[in-house]
Each structure stands twice: as structure tokens, then as C-alpha cells.
Amino acid sequence: MNKFNSFPNIKTNLSLLLSHHSITITTLTLSNLKQQQTQTSKQRVSEQTCLSLLHSCTTLTSLTQIHSLILKLGLHQNPLVLTKFASTSSNFNSINYASSFIFPYDPNAHNADPPLFYDAFLFNTVIRAYAQTLNSKSLALHFYKTMLCYGVLPNKFTYPFVLKACAGIGGLNLGKSVHGFVVKLGFEDDLHVQNTMIHMYCCCEGEVEFARKVFEGSPKSDSVTWSAMIGGYARSGHSAEAVGLFREMQVEGVCPDEITMVSVLSACTDLGALELGKWLESYVDRMKITKSLELCNALIDMFAKCGDVDKAMKLFRRMSTSTIVSWTSVIDGLAMHGRGLEAVSLFDEMVEQGVAPDDVAFIGVLSACSHSGLVDKGHYYFNSMEKNFGIVPKIEHCGCMVDLLSRAGLVKEAVEFVQNMPIEPNQIIWRSIITACHARGELKLGETISKELIKSEPMHESNYVLLSNIYAKLLRWEKKTKVREMMDMKGMKKIPGSTMIELNNEMYEFVAGDKSHDQYKEIYEMVDEMGREIKRAGYVPTTSQVLLDIDEEDKEDALHRHSEKLAIAFALLNTNPGTPIRIVKNLRVCEDCHSATKFISKVYNREIVVRDRNRFHHFKNGLCSCRDFW
Incomplete structure (x- = not known):
């Protein structure tokens, strides 16, 4: 007989005991699970609470209170909460506050293992905040290096911010190094990375060809890439290349957006290409491109600086919304055209309408006073900067005052002003x-x-x-x-003097003694004719402008070969009688060319508009709008 069976109570009790332990174990397991679920649920509630509070946070004081709550709830290692905390901090220009909390020590100074909760999303948020903050680009690069030190792998969203920071500091060597990482990690085909890389190379002086190589290697799938390259050319002073690329863009059938048009208009402004600017304005209307505030301001600036300040004023008056940039563009334009009284009147109107002038606006109104000889007005506006608007004059404002006094012939007063300046000249x-x-x-x-x-x-x-x-x-x-x-x-x-002229949608450039043009023989014949005709009208060459110890006849011959005279001769040969002539010189127009152009305008019955390095000169019927004051 089985001994076990002979003790039925023992068997029963054993079964009951096992059953009891099973129930107890199950109960304990369920209890632990419930506790864990409750704890997780509480953490999720706490996490959502903090995220909600950060989303609705509107003050720095509130942010510090949320910071305390994060610590109290133990969420100081929650990557989602920390990322949102960093993003919110950047809204208050307090990214330093957030980064000191999130990254309490320098990884290079410690041998500690990197916290496991650090991820690319968190670093990207901090890097982006610094890249978009003025004078903090170097810190964006610092945290990019920190990211690498911690072994956190960057992703394709990291590099647009890093490259933007490189562009901000003009860090070419660092930018090239980042470019190498981009290729190594396989992000070189990402459109956003490519566009920012183009921007970075264009911002580094003299490296626009690197940008062009990146551009040529890109798929060019939309207007953003084209805009990046066109904008890069425009910012780096390669305005003719910017216009040329815009024309390529049209041939390729890529439709530009308002950002593209702002860049092209900027290039057009630099070239002084008024006819192209007019075409661009009609193109914007024809293609129904959104006229953003920035685009409207670019159109105003283009017309003002390409010689049609009246059109700039009309566009300005039609704007439903204007900014200090809009006002300043027109004030600067009027100043450049020697219409100082109109410029100061517009400045006063701006102040009356409650638009507070900034330091750039004051440069505009002081320049207007300088170009028009308004000495008393200039003193008034300069003194009102700090007194009425709390703007401490900078070196640029002091320079305007020196220029104002110098142009007015008050040289000794200008020297005295410099000697008493609060800023080192x-x-x-x-x-x-x-x-x-x-x-x-x-x-x-x-x-x-x-x-x-x-x-x-x-x-x-x-x-x-x-x-x-x-x-x-x-x-x-x-x-x-x-x-x-x-x-x-x-x-x-x-620096050699050069003059550009726009004719039949093409830009032509002349330098002194230039013989590179196909029509150079006819141009020189016209120059000689011009010389004879204006002498008959009373022109006397200003031979002191020729800085050589040669006889007077050779000096006169040298003067005839100045670049602006060659450009005017070219225009007389290739435009209809009576039509205006517009030229752009890279240097200040010399005294002799100024005198000669007055006579040419009278003898040939042409209005001649010259934009030199300082201002516009409108020559008509033997007179100049500057009243021989430039």
C-alpha cells in the first residue's frame, strides 16, 4: 500500500499549502505590478503635466518654477521633458539657463560615463537654440562637440543647425570638417543639409566656389536650393553671377518663391540694374509670387538705389503695413539722391507716427544732412539720439557728422569734433x-x-x-x-575705377583705357567727339585730377579715357537720342568727370544719372542735382 495514499490528510494539506502559496505569490506579483503601473502612470501624469506647463509658459519666472517642479518630480533625467524645457528656455533668450541645468559639467573635464538619457533630439534642440541666437554661434558648435564627446550620434537634423553656426562665425575650416562628417554619415544627399552647406560656404569670405560645387552636386529638386545659391552669390558680392543663376533657374523651369526674388532684387540693387529691377517687379505680379513684407522692402530698396526714388516712394505709400526697414530704405534713397529736405521731413513723419527710429535710421537721416549740406539739422539729429531716444551714438554716427562738416568745408571744425569724440576715431x-x-x-x-x-x-x-x-x-x-x-x-x-551700364538686359563694365569691348574703336571715336563738342561749349579739363608729372595735352588724353566717359560714349552710340543714360561707378566720381558730364548732358540733350560710391548725381541741361556738392 502506498504510504503516501495512507496519509490522505497530509496529501490534502499539501495541496492546500501549495495552493495557498500560489495564491500568495500571485497576489504579491499582481501587487508589485500594480505598484509599478501606478508609479509609471504617475510618472506619465507628471511628465504630461510638466510638458503642458512648459507649453503654456509665458514668463521666465514661471519657467524657474517649472524647473523646481521637474526636480521635485524626479524628471531631471526625462529626455522629453528636458528637450521641451530647452525649447521653452530659448523662447525667452535663456538657453544658457537651460543648458547649465541639462549639462551640468564639461565632458572634457570629467571621466564620467555620459548620462543614458542624452539623445540626438535633446542636443539638436540646444544646438538650434544657440545657432539662432545672436552672438551665440560658437556655443552651438561647443555643444555639437559635446554631443560627439558623449558618443551621441548626430542625425540629419543636427547638421543644418551646426552649419548655420559655422556660417555665423565664418568658420571655414570648421565648416569643412563638418562637411566631412556629413559625407561620412551619409547625409550629403539630404536637401536641407545641402542648402545650409551652400549658405555656409557663401558666408565664408572668398569661398563661394565651394558653395557652387555643392550646388552642382545637388539634385536641385526645388526653389530652396536655387535660392540658397543665388542668395549666397548676392551676399558675397557676386551679383552678376546671382542674376545669371536666376536666369538658369528660369530655363530649368523652377518657379522662384519670394525668398528667391528678395535675393535677386538685392543683386539687382548692387548692380544698379534699374531695367532688370522693373522687369522683376512685373515678374512678381505675373507669377503671383506672394508679396511678403520683406519682398516689398526689397523692391523699395531696389528702386531707391537704382535711381528711381520716386517709384520707391510710391511703393512705400501703398504699403498697408510698414516697418522701420521700409522707412529707412526710402530715407536712405532720398539721401543718396541729394534730396535732404525730403529725407528729414520723412524721418520726422516716421517719428510722429510712433515708429521709433533705430541706429540705422539715424545713419540715414545724418547722411541726408551730409549730402545736402544741412549742418544745423545734422547737429540737431545727432544731439537728439541719446537725449530723445536713448540711442548712444556709434562710430558710424560720428563718421556721418565728420563727413557732414567736411563736405560743408568746415574741415577744422571736423577735426575738432574728432578730437572731442567720446569714441576712439x-x-x-x-x-x-x-x-x-x-x-x-x-x-x-x-x-x-x-x-x-x-x-x-x-x-x-x-x-x-x-x-x-x-x-x-x-x-x-x-x-x-x-x-x-x-x-x-x-x-x-x-583699386581701379570701373563703370557699369545696363543695356538691352545686359550689363557692361568699363575700366580706364578699356579696349576689351567689341566696339572699342567706335567708343574711342565717340569719346574724342565728346571732348571736342564739350570744349566748344566751354568745358575746361581739370588736369590736376591726373596724378602724373606729364604735359597738359597728355593729361587731357588720360582724362578722356576714364571709365565713366567710356560708358557714356557707349550709351550715346547704342541708345536713341533723348533717352536717359544710367551708369554705376565703383568709386567716387572725380572732379573732371563730374564737370565733363554736366557739359555732355547739355550738348547731347541727355539726362545722365550716375551712381558713385557715395550718392546719385542727376545731370540735366548742364547742371547736377548735387549742386557741385559731393
Whole structure:
């Protein structure tokens, strides 16, 4: 007989005991699970609560309170909450506050393992915040390096922000290094990465060809890539290339957006291509491109700086919404055209309408006073900056005042102003005074200041050119020759004068003595004809403008070959009688060309509009809008 069966109570009790333990174990397991679920549920509720509070956070004070709550609830290692905390902090320009909480120590200074809750999304948020914050681009790159130190792998969303930061600081070598990582990680075909890389290379001086190589290797699937390259060309001063690429874009059948048009208009403004600008305006209307505020401002700026300030004013008056940029564009345009009284009147109107002027607006109104000889007005606006608007004058505003006094012939007062400036004067201000000394006959003073500038800036060619000009006017040819020889020894060359003209949707550029044009023989024949005709009308060459010790006849011949005279001759040959002529010079128009152009406008019955480095000159019937004051 089975002993076990002989003890039925023991069997029963054993079964009951096992059953009891099973129930107890199950109960304990369920209890633990419920506790864990409750805890997880509480964490989720806490997480959602914090996320909701961060979403609705409107003040920095509230943010610090939420910070305390995050710590209290133990969510200081929750990546979702930390990411939202960083994003919210950036809205209050307090990303430093968030990053010091999220990244309490420098990974390079400690051997601790990286926290497991750090991820790419968190780093991207912090990097983006710094990349979009003024003067914090280097910190964006710092956290990119931190990300790599912690072994957190960047993704394709990381690199647009990192490349933007490289662009912000002009870090070419670092940008190239980042480019290498992009290729290594396989993100080079991502459109957003490509576009930002194009932008980065265009922002690094002299590296626009790197940007073009990236552009050529991209699929060019939409207008964004084209806009990035066109914008890069425009910002880096390659305006003709920007316009050319825009034309390629049209041939390819890619429809531009308002961002593209802003960049093309910027390039058009730089070239002074008014006819192209008019076509672009009609193109915007024809293609029904959204006229954003930025695009409207770009159109105003283009017309103002391409010579049609009245059209700029009309567009400005039609705007339903305007900004300080809109007002400033028109004020600057009026200033450049010598319409100072209108510019100061518009500035006063802006203030009356409650639009507070910024430091850029004051540069515009002070320039208007300078170009129109409004000395008293200039003093008034300069003094009102800090007194009425709390704007401390910068070096640019002081420069405008020096320019104003110098142009008005008050050279000694300009020197006194510089000596009493609260800011250390820079070389640009001193060069303005030297130019005034040359124009107003204060040649000894100009010589003294030029020599001092050469001592402080021995490798700046403009200082030598100014001194050379002073010696030429003093007829001290030996000293002038020595200055030129010194420039040659140092490998310096004077920036050559060039003049551009727009004709039949093409831009033509001329330099002094230019013979590269197909029509150069006819152009030179026209130049000679112009010389004969304006002499009959009373023109006398200003041979002191020729900085060479040669006889008067050779000097006159040299003057005839100046770039603006070649461009005007080209226009007379290729445009209908009576039509306006518009040219753009890269330097200040010389005294002789200014005098000659007045006579040409009268003899040939042409309105001639010249935009030089400083302003517009409207020549008509033998007179200039600047009233010989420039």
C-alpha cells in the first residue's frame, strides 16, 4: 500500500499549502505590478503635466518654477521633458539657463560615463537654440562637440543647425570638417543639409566656389536650393553671377518663391540694374509670387538705389503695413539722391507716427544732412539720439557728422569734433578728413594726417593713395613718385575705377583705357567727339585730377579715357537720342568727370544719372542735382 495514499490528510494539506502559496505569490506579483503601473502612470501624469506647463509658459519666472517642479518630480533625467524645457528656455533668450541645468559639467573635464538619457533630439534642440541666437554661434558648435564627446550620434537634423553656426562665425575650416562628417554619415544627399552647406560656404569670405560645387552636386529638386545659391552669390558680392543663376533657374523651369526674388532684387540693387529691377517687379505680379513684407522692402530698396526714388516712394505709400526697414530704405534713397529736405521731413513723419527710429535710421537721416549740406539739422539729429531716444551714438554716427562738416568745408571744425569724440576715431573717419583736406585746399593738414595713418596702418593701400593725391595737388612729383614706389615694394595696387551700364538686359563694365569691348574703336571715336563738342561749349579739363608729372595735352588724353566717359560714349552710340543714360561707378566720381558730364548732358540733350560710391548725381541741361556738392 502506498504510504503516501495512507496519509490522505497530509496529501490534502499539501495541496492546500501549495495552493495557498500560489495564491500568495500571485497576489504579491499582481501587487508589485500594480505598484509599478501606478508609479509609471504617475510618472506619465507628471511628465504630461510638466510638458503642458512648459507649453503654456509665458514668463521666465514661471519657467524657474517649472524647473523646481521637474526636480521635485524626479524628471531631471526625462529626455522629453528636458528637450521641451530647452525649447521653452530659448523662447525667452535663456538657453544658457537651460543648458547649465541639462549639462551640468564639461565632458572634457570629467571621466564620467555620459548620462543614458542624452539623445540626438535633446542636443539638436540646444544646438538650434544657440545657432539662432545672436552672438551665440560658437556655443552651438561647443555643444555639437559635446554631443560627439558623449558618443551621441548626430542625425540629419543636427547638421543644418551646426552649419548655420559655422556660417555665423565664418568658420571655414570648421565648416569643412563638418562637411566631412556629413559625407561620412551619409547625409550629403539630404536637401536641407545641402542648402545650409551652400549658405555656409557663401558666408565664408572668398569661398563661394565651394558653395557652387555643392550646388552642382545637388539634385536641385526645388526653389530652396536655387535660392540658397543665388542668395549666397548676392551676399558675397557676386551679383552678376546671382542674376545669371536666376536666369538658369528660369530655363530649368523652377518657379522662384519670394525668398528667391528678395535675393535677386538685392543683386539687382548692387548692380544698379534699374531695367532688370522693373522687369522683376512685373515678374512678381505675373507669377503671383506672394508679396511678403520683406519682398516689398526689397523692391523699395531696389528702386531707391537704382535711381528711381520716386517709384520707391510710391511703393512705400501703398504699403498697408510698414516697418522701420521700409522707412529707412526710402530715407536712405532720398539721401543718396541729394534730396535732404525730403529725407528729414520723412524721418520726422516716421517719428510722429510712433515708429521709433533705430541706429540705422539715424545713419540715414545724418547722411541726408551730409549730402545736402544741412549742418544745423545734422547737429540737431545727432544731439537728439541719446537725449530723445536713448540711442548712444556709434562710430558710424560720428563718421556721418565728420563727413557732414567736411563736405560743408568746415574741415577744422571736423577735426575738432574728432578730437572731442567720446569714441576712439577709426581710420575711416581720418580718411574722410583727408579727402576733405584735398578738396578744400587744406593740403598741409591732409599730408600730416596721411603720414600718421600710414604709421598706424602700414599695409592699407588707401592711406598711400590719399598721400599721393595730396602730393600731386601740391605738384610735388618726386614725393608722389616715392609714395607710389613704396606701394609697389609692398605689393599694393590702387583699386581701379570701373563703370557699369545696363543695356538691352545686359550689363557692361568699363575700366580706364578699356579696349576689351567689341566696339572699342567706335567708343574711342565717340569719346574724342565728346571732348571736342564739350570744349566748344566751354568745358575746361581739370588736369590736376591726373596724378602724373606729364604735359597738359597728355593729361587731357588720360582724362578722356576714364571709365565713366567710356560708358557714356557707349550709351550715346547704342541708345536713341533723348533717352536717359544710367551708369554705376565703383568709386567716387572725380572732379573732371563730374564737370565733363554736366557739359555732355547739355550738348547731347541727355539726362545722365550716375551712381558713385557715395550718392546719385542727376545731370540735366548742364547742371547736377548735387549742386557741385559731393
